[in-house]
Amino acid sequence: MTENIIQEHNQREKDVIDFLTTASEEINYSISKQPNGDPLLPHRARLSLIFTLIDILGLYWDKYCGLNNTQSIYFKNWVSFFCLTQENAVYDKNKFIKQFNCEDFYKLRCSILHFYGIPRTSEGIQYILLPDFNIIQKMNFKSTPEAFVDVLSSSIKAEHRIVQIELFKQLVWTGSISMINKMKQYLKAQPQQHIDGIKRIHEEVKDRGVSKINMEEGNISK
Secondary structure, eight states, rough: OOOOHHHHHHHHHHHHHHHHHHHHHHHHHHTTTOOTTTTTSOHHHHHHHHHHHHHHHHHHHHHHTTTOOOOHHHHHHHHHIIIIIISSSHHHHHHHHGOOHHHHHHHHHHHHHHHOOOOOOTTTOOEEEEEEHHHHHHHHEEEEEEEEHHTTTTTTTTTEEEEEHHHHHHHHHHHHHHHHHHHHHHHOOOHHHHHHHOOOOOHHHHTTTTOOEEETTTTEOO
16 A cells, blocks of 8 residues: 555544544433432433434444445444443343343334333333432432342333443443454454445545534534
């Protein structure tokens, strides 16, 4: 490769990594907690942002891999590959997350984004939105999240799926880091595929109007 081609790739790669990192950090911040432990946003709004981030990362991973899957497929692929895997420490260590599969995630995503609701599936599975544990503690429940679920055992049954916002946030945040690290691994193992993948993401970002606004100069750059 000529020096110009290398420089162009390096700039595209920087733009792509910066964008993916910024998107992840901004959404992660938006669903974080205040200094007193209370969330900045209501639970369903936070869950909406979590699924929005998966939509973003899933699309760009699909483009990176040279695929052209539908939204539902690339969403579920990303969740399976980066979240519901033993390589994701949050998934590996938490029994509540292991109740879910990628279909569960997608059904939740569609319900919360389209109807701002939590669904009951055709298989009779009921999703229950559990508050963050710090809120449970403020209800004078002095124990662990697992013990809290045990207390509710009379109403929480095997067909229920417990949606804990903080766990979902940590799971997806860890997945986003894994995605960027995986791209770096491909740079070493499959450099040409990596270069092509970065170029596809870069083109997709431009096509979808992702811009940086320089407020001081009043310019918009893509």
